[in-house]
Amino acid sequence: MSQDKITVSWDELNTPQVDVRIKQQDMISRVQEHYQQQVAPPALPAAAAVPQRQASVWYNSLFYMAVFGFIGGVAAWISGEFVFALIPNRLEEWEAARIEVRDITQRENRGELTEAQAVSLVEQVTKKYSHNPYVQIICDNLLSNGEKERLTQQRLTKDAWRNYFQQLIWFSSIGIPLAFCLAVAEPAVGRNWRASLICGSVGLLLGLLGGVVVGLFINGLYHAVGGGQGASMTQQILARGLGWAVLGFFLAVAPGLVLRSWKRFGIGLAGGLAGGLIGGLLFDPIGIVTGSAGFSRFVGIVGIGLLAGVGTGLIEKAAKTGWLRVVSGLIAGKQFVVYRNPTFIGSSPQCEVYLFKDPRVGPRHAAIHTIPGGYEIEDLGSPTGTFINGQPTTRTRLRNHDLVQIGGTEFQFQEKARTAL
Numbered sequence: 001m002s003q004d005k006i007t008v009s010w011d012e013l014n015t016p017q018v019d020v021r022i023k024q025q026d027m028i029s030r031v032q033e034h035y036q037q038q039v040a041p042p043a044l045p046a047a048a049a050v051p052q053r054q055a056s057v058w059y060n061s062l063f064y065m066a067v068f069g070f071i072g073g074v075a076a077w078i079s080g081e082f083v084f085a086l087i088p089n090r091l092e093e094w095e096a097a098r099i100e101v102r103d104i105t106q107r108e109n110r111g112e113l114t115e116a117q118a119v120s121l122v123e124q125v126t127k128k129y130s131h132n133p134y135v136q137i138i139c140d141n142l143l144s145n146g147e148k149e150r151l152t153q154q155r156l157t158k159d160a161w162r163n164y165f166q167q168l169i170w171f172s173s174i175g176i177p178l179a180f181c182l183a184v185a186e187p188a189v190g191r192n193w194r195a196s197l198i199c200g201s202v203g204l205l206l207g208l209l210g211g212v213v214v215g216l217f218i219n220g221l222y223h224a225v226g227g228g229q230g231a232s233m234t235q236q237i238l239a240r241g242l243g244w245a246v247l248g249f250f251l252a253v254a255p256g257l258v259l260r261s262w263k264r265f266g267i268g269l270a271g272g273l274a275g276g277l278i279g280g281l282l283f284d285p286i287g288i289v290t291g292s293a294g295f296s297r298f299v300g301i302v303g304i305g306l307l308a309g310v311g312t313g314l315i316e317k318a319a320k321t322g323w324l325r326v327v328s329g330l331i332a333g334k335q336f337v338v339y340r341n342p343t344f345i346g347s348s349p350q351c352e353v354y355l356f357k358d359p360r361v362g363p364r365h366a367a368i369h370t371i372p373g374g375y376e377i378e379d380l381g382s383p384t385g386t387f388i389n390g391q392p393t394t395r396t397r398l399r400n401h402d403l404v405q406i407g408g409t410e411f412q413f414q415e416k417a418r419t420a421l
Helices: 016-039 061-086 090-109 115-128 133-138 145-158 160-189 193-224 233-248 254-259 262-290 293-319
Strands: 322-328 335-337 343-346 366-371 374-379 386-388 391-393 395-397 403-406 409-415
Touching: 061 160, 061 293, 090 115, 090 133, 090 160, 090 262, 090 293, 133 145, 145 160, 160 193, 160 233, 160 254, 160 293, 193 233, 193 254, 233 262, 233 293, 254 262, 262 293, 322 366, 374 386, 374 391, 374 409
Parallel strands: none
Antiparallel strands: 322 335, 322 409, 343 366, 366 374, 374 395, 386 391, 386 403, 403 409
16 A cells, blocks of 8 residues: 555545545555566465365375276286287197196096096087197097197197297287386376376387387297296296296386486386286186186286286385475375486476476476485575475475475475484
């Protein structure tokens, strides 16, 4: 308001001049206030209350990595079944038939089945795979064992390139959706579509590469560790698990490559390997229990995605040393692990900590620096400032449980206790 006082006598109180003067003063006051707002927008007060939002489980890294891993596994299974329907894997079918017949024989030997029941079940398996040339050879009772072996080897030689090509296509069709979903999980939850596009593209390439690598070498690896004809069930399960672990190697490493962080790369690598190994180990037992190769593939492939996601989330929690947890704001509950030095915070999608839809946050508002023995936060000349425990700062050493306020978002900085050497 204007500081000029209006002096009015009793006689002038009801005159038109007084009304005019009051209106003039009011107009001047409003113009001044509008000008001040345009020239100098009010800075965020140090003690301003940040809107409280209930933390959502959706922002828990373990939860969303599991969800995206599961979605990727389902998409991979659908893609793989489509390829399997177009180009059936004759060797896979042959192996499935052998496992089913072996299980029937073992049940008969244990006395769980009579001879008549066992014969009937073997006939059902034979009928189920009657289109497969390898099964036709093995089930031809007019052939001697030597003839069966010779014809099987001839068929393997004839089908070598077909089987090779089918495996390349099948493993690639599985690896691409798995790696893509695991790669986009973190940036998509943070609504950073630019980072999602970059990580997703890298994930697609890695999934394709992983599928090709596994398709090229899976048979050699599979037989080298004891899989294939004549192997015990234990050898078969181990061989399958190690083979799928190779695919898992490529699944969750895209974010680490994009961030150029060896630590994040190692976390994804370990999670993908664990998911691939465990999913592969489940493949044969599920097939035996259910008697369905398709359901076995579903459990194995979805298990790889789910377990790779869960494994990545668990390993990240164990390996992180410094991180920001959003306690108030639009993404309450979200956690940002400090991988890069510096880690930028701002409204630009290029920032590692992306704060969207907040006009009080600058494009590069602040940065967290890794220093010997800890971390520091620096305000990068932002328009509204950076506050630590309610106090404005330019550059401050972060302590465990410090509250960092940037625009409408409040973080709690957390740091893992360092063990003395």
